[in-house]
Every structure is written in structure tokens, then in C-alpha cells.
Amino acid sequence: MISQLTITAPRQGLHEISDQVAAVVSESALQAGLCTVFIKHTSASLIVQENADPSAVRDLEQWLNRLVVEHDPLFTHTSEGADDMPSHIKTALTATSVAVPIINGQLALGSWQGIFLWEHRHARVPRTVIVHIGE
């Protein structure tokens, strides 16, 4: 089963989408299997991270923003904005797809794990996310 979601993160940074993915798993009625989430973009990515304390994802965002800076003199790919090339690099360092097992009809995430869309651009962009459910 394959389902397509359109998600617009409210701002640059990590935006949890566990509920939307869980709804697709629920709809599939599959008891055991694998859920693979894929994002059809190269300036936003996916990641499984801590969803308990918001300071964890905030620090993660700040840390990566310091490692991958805008206006790096090394960049030549600048026509799409100062945040475009950093977005591609951040996507390369994180993931375009994440896989989570399904056990007892539910995503087998750890107690403090959530699935996040990581929006790397400043603008609000609708992102297409595909959820594949397989046995």
C-alpha cells in the first residue's frame, strides 16, 4: 500500500509527522511489516529523533545551522537563494527516506522517538511525502 501526503512545515526546522504516518499504517490494517517514508525533495529531509523534550531538536537544528552556513564563499549554486545550497547539504547529511517496523498494527517507534520532516528552507513549501507499507 502506498499513500501520498502533502505537508507544509510551519517554519525552517524539524516538524513532527508521526501522526500522519501512523494514520496510514492504521488504514492499511497490516499487523506486522515495514513502513518506509520517502520525501520527494532535496531541500527538505526526514529523520527519526527525540520528540519528548523540544530543546533536543532545537539544539540539533542550531548545531547543524552552525556547521552548514549560508553565504559560504565556497558555494557557486546560489541562484535559488542563500538557503538553497545549505538545504541540499543538510539533506545529504540526514536522510531522504526512513524505515520503521510495524508490530501489532502500529509503528514500532521507541518511547521518545518521532518521525520528523526537516524543512531546510526558510519559505513555507508544500512537501510531498510518500508512505509505503509492505509485509
Add this chain to the structure above:
Amino acid sequence: MISQLTITAPRQGLHEISDQVAAVVSESALQAGLCTVFIKHTSASLIVQENADPSAVRDLEQWLNRLVVEHDPLFTHTSEGADDMPSHIKTALTATSVAVPIINGQLALGSWQGIFLWEHRHARVPRTVIVHIGE
């Protein structure tokens, strides 16, 4: 088929788990398919790396420890210890799940590839790893 493993790495760093994963593949008796390994934590991760010369993974650990330092003044998420926030970042830069094809009933790893659990905390923590075997 889904199997759950509990693995405690002896220390911070890469700890090979290829044998435990291969045992699940063997038990499944599947000749061709895909093995996906998932870790239910955000302060330990999974990675496929060289398992021939121990100096390779040691250098990799040292390099990442230099890139992601403890006591970074940027961190606000510090209540769970100085090694907690670096653990989340290291997990983000590596992977929460890895997929390896199954050919002739065995993990189709390269000659020098191994599957590793990368423990990012200093304490010895039992980690839950889920192995999904699909056609």
C-alpha cells in the same frame, strides 16, 4: 518476519552486530529478500562500515567525537548529561535504520562490510534493535 534483539555495547563506539542479524536471516530461511534493521533509540544509531581493520572504525569514532563535542556552549538540552545532546546529533548524522539485501539465504554484505550498533552514550545501556525480513 520480525525479530527483536536486545544488545548492550561494551563501551561508547561502534559494536558489530552482523552475527546477531545474520542469525535472524538464517532462522527466516528466506532465500532472497531484504533485511531492514531498526534501532528504537535516538542516542545510539546503526551503520554499515568496514569490519576488517579495527583502526578504521576507531578513526571514524575519533573524527566524529571531534566534530560533535560535549559541553558545546550552544547546547540547552543538558539535563540528561553532557553526552546526551552529542548523541542525538551523531544519530542524526548516521542512521536509525539500515537495509541489506538477502541473496542465497545470506546477508549480501561486501567482503569488508559489517553492521554496527554505534553507542553514543558513555554508560552501558541495553538497546532494542528490530530486524525485519521481507520478500
Add this chain to the structure above:
Amino acid sequence: MISQLTITAPRQGLHEISDQVAAVVSESALQAGLCTVFIKHTSASLIVQENADPSAVRDLEQWLNRLVVEHDPLFTHTSEGADDMPSHIKTALTATSVAVPIINGQLALGSWQGIFLWEHRHARVPRTVIVHIGE
């Protein structure tokens, strides 16, 4: 269905392999499912990135070459050449496998997404890439 490809990148850097992967998907005749690509090496990796403007992948390569330098005094694993340990690190920071959904018998890549083999060594090395197609 599992297919094995041998690919030799013309030089260090990102080398698009979308067409070779799409050919395997086509051959499978599967209309909906998941395509997982795996590389049997630890000094080359896989990545989904922008394939429209070549300057994007060039900047990405340059950025990572600056982050992970050869002849780092930290390295002890140097017997296989100055580009070997950086290759392992770059592989750890990117991916050994990528998954792309199959919709309407085709890879559901975004408009500007391509699948790339990222060769991290300077020498031209034949690389084994496995394509798994599952429902």
C-alpha cells in the same frame, strides 16, 4: 526481485545511476512497491540529490571535501592511501542504502531528484550495487 549492477564512476564525486536503477524497476514490471538500492562498499556511498543543476552536486562535493580532509593527523588507518579514511567517514555521513517508492511502474522520484553513487576514492573502482524490488 534482486538485480546486481557493476558501476565504475568516471572520477571521485557524485555519479548519477537513476537510469540503471529505473531499468531494473522496468524489467520487474511491478506497478507499486519499493525499490531499495544497496552498495557493497564502505568507501563509496549512495545518495538521492538534485540532478538538474550540476553546480549543486559540485558544491556538495566541495563542502564535504573541506569538512573531511585527507592527511588529518588524527588518522591512524592510513595504509590504504590518504583518501581511504576520508572515504569511510563520508560513507558514514551519507548512506549505504536508499529506498525509493515505485508508483505506476516507475521510481517515484521528485522532479529534480536523482539517485547517485558517490565515489569517495580517487582511483576508478568497479562498484557492486544491488537493487531490490519488493511489493
